Amino acid sequence: MKTMMRKTIMSGLVATALMLSCTNLDEELFDSVTADNFFKTQEEFIAALGQAYSSLGGLGNHSNLWSIQEISSDELVITTKGGDWYDGGVLIQLHQHTFSPSNGFFNNAWGFLYGGVNTCNRLIFQFEQLLSSTDPTTVDLANKTISELRALRALWYYWLLDAYGNVPLVTDFTATGAPANNANFAAGRTAVYNFVESELLDVLDDLPTEKTSTTYGRMTRWAAQAILTKLYLNAEVYTGTPQWNKVITAADDIIDNGGFSLEGLYADNFAIENSGSRENIFVYPYDKVFAQGFNWPMMTLHYASQGVYRFTMQPWNGYAVVEEFYNSYVDPVANPGPQGPVWKGLCPDVDENGIPDDTGTLDERLSNFIVGPQFNPDGSRAIDPAAEPFDPDGPPLTFTPENNEIFPDGWRQGGARIGKYEFEVGGTNNMSNDFVIFRLADILLAKAEALWRLNNADPEALTLVNQIRDRAGVDPFTSLDADKLLAERGREMFAEMTRRQDLIRFGKWSDAWWEKPASPDPKYRVFPIPQIQIDANANLTQNPGY
Template sequence: MKLNKLKIILLSFALISTTSCLNELNTEPEYLLTLEQLLESQPNAANGLVAKVYASLSMSSAKGPGEADITGDDKGETVFLRGIINLQDFTADGMKNRWGDNGLDQLTTTAKWTADNKFFRYLFDRVYYTVPQANALIDAFGKVNINNKEQYVSELRFIRAFSYFYMIDCFGKGVIVTEKDLANPVPKGQASRKELFEYVEGELLAIEPTIAKTTEYGHVNRATVQMLLSRLYLNAQVYTGTARWNDAATYAKKVIDEGGYSLDTNYVKMFSADNNTSSEVIFPLIADPIGTQSYGNSTYIINGNTGGSPSTLNPAVLGIKGDGWGGHRATKAWYGLFGNSLTDYNGGSASALAATQDQRGKLFWQTDHQYEMTDYKTWTDGYPSTKFRNLRTTGNSEATDFSGSDFPVFRLAEAYLTYAECAIRGASTANVGQALTYINELRGKRTASQINAGNLTLDFILAERGREFNLEGQRRTDLIRFDKFTGGTYLWPWKGGVKDGTAISANYNVFPIPNTALSANPNLTQNPGY
């Protein structure tokens, strides 16, 4: 079981009893034993306590899928990973959801966003649930003497920085709370996007030299830290106004040269139930059908792409029991990229997709579905994605209620594409010749055609990132970096609530600060336009 890889130990006497994540900003979690007492009396508990903080990224609660650490109408909706898919993929060009309930329409049409949308609140609240848990453990480790303490603290500092990264990316502001604020009851002041960026950068640079180069699967290692640094620098111009292409390329190259990873020849393996054996996955969020049950990890992705009315894609085909949820479908802005153009989805067609040799283009369910998404609320308009599946690529697979396919947060392919993008943008630490080699190596592993130097443009990189990473929680960020998200330069199906797309306002480059957060901390201010 994948549970064994992460060793998530549910120590009932150590479970955190925090009930609100908006009064969380300066509240120390309560325990039946203090963390220091627990760690001193049972040093082996350290791994389980750290694992619980990891689990807060992919589970609604360590108590099980029927519970939630933060307040929500549907406990399964409150999961951090589910929030990333909702806010990064449904708001962008490649994926749409048909349910439309309580704010999902706002996301899938990229229109009429409000500060009362619960899906914005869930991600905001989840960040400020995870961060105090990391802070409390970091503080406790500083007061005890146990083996491997420095590594534990480094992993926790990463999880905290990773959480804050999404405040930078999604909301553009927030509150920086560390272990030093645990006893401070006064709400802290607002940090700007640049201040958050500098804090996250400083944390990652501080732990990079000391964190272990290799760790257990599912734990943060040096390459994971370098990947987040690379992603942070890649988007620095958006976040701070100052481009950091040189730094983004430098850290991508470190991962390529020093990380010990290699591109997987079997693309679908990285999204299957045995993806823990992939040579390419650097850092995953663990999913286990027994030990880490969640309605918000890959279970959400797979169930959402199956079933429907009429039922077209049987969940059992992807290794899941039940009827499926019938909500998610890709648009032609994703599968159209496997057509006759390397850069334009309008060059695609149903027949071109069926004929593609690219492994990535074979992961759509076309039977009984229409190529065009004439109505995003009609299940059969658009193709469900079969990219994620609860099946093993080798040996027997058993259908389960919950998915066992881990979610790959960082893969080596990202380092390749980051390096190539930085080379095109003129980074002195990258060169176009090496970039072309990396791109053709990547496309070769995906059984896609090779390209020449003339094809290596920014438009190609954006399209290739769509082919490679859609449904992995990166697309909105990519479109913003390429200045394609807002405005009318690039239109996609249902952008702005219109079938063929329409221009949207620049304020949509960040989400509104939830009204609940504004009420909880008077130092926070709303983003312009909301």
């Protein structure tokens, strides 16, 4: 009996096992969202798009695209301060234009940019699956979303084209194999230029034109026109053929139809709560909690500035402003305007009220800098307890426009600091200000330059530049020349990732400036393709000269 029962149970188990076997292994997911059960409503489309925009979060970090663009220009420098900030010499190489493909910053920026491209490619591929849907609403939403993603991808390629020149065009998420760039540098760079232009022109009319909280920080028609304006402005550098008339056409669309206007106060565009700016065209909306990575207070301020702003973390004392660049604001000849007390040089002497005894132009855009003696919230001087004996200002913290040397013992308090974006008292290493990628002032100056390039006596060019100067509270120019245009762009666009391309376009990139000898070799007008990428992909051709 016992044996028989055992047999029955056994055969029963075998039968059950056979019945459970089946061939359909598709699983139904209940705990996560997939492409099959997502992408139904407009909210879900926007949520998926978020991944494409969050790729922009690397803009505000150290050692990424912004760093290579800025440290290599005459705006900013990171001096070696004894044992701090040497970092393998890569910062000095960037400033002095002696950089090589092994510089790790180039690989960081490359990864940041192609990471953005790849996310766009993936989402475009996913949304293309929806185009065969029978629901016309879904198809319509998918088409619009694809257009937006193509515009964003064009922005990544505009940055790649600007930084590295001849880069491989990867547009298909399903493509396998190592991508190649053109063996001919000029032809390759022109091909990327043409791609950016044609993509943007193609999607322009599909992009939203309204400015609401839904389209804030997203690719609108105006953001796409801003990319085109900047692309055309540098067309001669990129392709050899200038496109000044196209600059004017693209800029005019933004100026006439975009509904943007200059903010009354320059600094309002960069305030902690700057999402209300009427001037900003395209931003990355950082948040100290939900969208972290905007690290400027750490990157530029002094260790002892922690007490000044009651930050939860100690700043790193890195980025400082080159003195000549700072002086382009306060110099009454180059920048005529109302004169008053300003910090200059070593700013050693103040009167009994703490007012500097030097005089210079009171440009409202001096809010770009943090300079002079620094005070704690209780009114006491911030103190650097480890001040070097050779530091002329001693332990009380004073940001002096003057700096002594780039290596090996830069003054710890040397150089004005980047005050462009308002720092939050009691803040963390992450800021909540929205990072401005394009704004109207840039577009106005681009149009002014294009008009001036076509006709040096164009009155509208002068009017546009003076519109910018008027807002900054300085005197209007009576005429324009290349130096004035470049300097005005510098003062207005400081630390907004335009200085390098402006210097190249005006033929000043190879000039000598502070702690940088002349760099006549034309190879430095683009950055090298990172050695790590060359090693990993035999199809890549290094830029000429590297």
